[in-house]
Amino acid sequence: MTMPRAALILLVALxxxxxxxxxxxxxxxxxxxxxxxxxxxxxxxVIDHLGPKAQVFVSNRxxxxxxxxxxxxxxxxxxxxxxSTVIAxxxxxxxxxxxxxxxxxxxxxxxxxxxxxxxxxxxxxGAPEAVPFATRNAAVDFSRRHGGDVxxxxxxxxxxxxxxxxTPVPGAPSVPGAIDEAPKP
Numbered sequence: 001m002t003m004p005r006a007a008l009i010l011l012v013a014l015x016x017x018x019x020x021x022x023x024x025x026x027x028x029x030x031x032x033x034x035x036x037x038x039x040x041x042x043x044x045x046v047i048d049h050l051g052p053k054a055q056v057f058v059s060n061r062x063x064x065x066x067x068x069x070x071x072x073x074x075x076x077x078x079x080x081x082x083x084s085t086v087i088a089x090x091x092x093x094x095x096x097x098x099x100x101x102x103x104x105x106x107x108x109x110x111x112x113x114x115x116x117x118x119x120x121x122x123x124x125x126g127a128p129e130a131v132p133f134a135t136r137n138a139a140v141d142f143s144r145r146h147g148g149d150v151x152x153x154x155x156x157x158x159x160x161x162x163x164x165x166x167t168p169v170p171g172a173p174s175v176p177g178a179i180d181e182a183p184k185p
Contacts, residue, residue: 027088031063033046033053033066034104039068040056049068049123049125051102051123051129052069052091052097053068053091053102054073054089055073056089059084070130071125071129073089077089078161091110092107092108093108093132093134095134095135113133113152114132114134115133115151115153116130116146116150117130117148119143128165130156131148
């Protein structure tokens with residue numbers, strides 16, 4: 001076989017290989033939240049936290065990463081933490097849910113959800129929460145009762161998830177010498 005013919009065969013083989021099915025694999029379905037799920041950052045039992053939760057599927061794991069708040073999951077999504085690729089994110093659909101104990105099976109694709117930000121509700125870790133809903137009408141209804149703005153995920157500035165927030169613990173004693181405390185004469 002001559003060199004030009006071998007090169008031609010190689011090019012044809014590579015070209016045919018590139019014609020394969022490039023459709024992305026389907027997203028894995030959301031999992032039911034159980035007591036076995038620990039938070040990715042905090043290692044706490046996720047189901048014990050109030051408010052909406054999130055699960056994130058990444059390329060190098062079969063099981064989702066769990067988060068006790070939507071805010072934490074979006075924080076994870078926005079940071080270049082490791083080499084894994086986010087495949088799917090699901091958040092609790094809070095339509096008709098009990099804030100303290102959302103249904104562990106009530107999931108909606110994070111990219112398809114409607115969110116209420118800047119409401120009077122805080123998430124499972126005590127920080128402002130992006131409260132997810134499957135429909136715009138449910139989000140608008142929630143915002144009428146609890147304040148806030150209705151947005152799609154892509155309309156929420158990354159600073160909403162990444163900026164530090166003050167999360168005081170109710171009833172906790174003040175710490176003498178804390179930075180925000182004025183020195184005593």
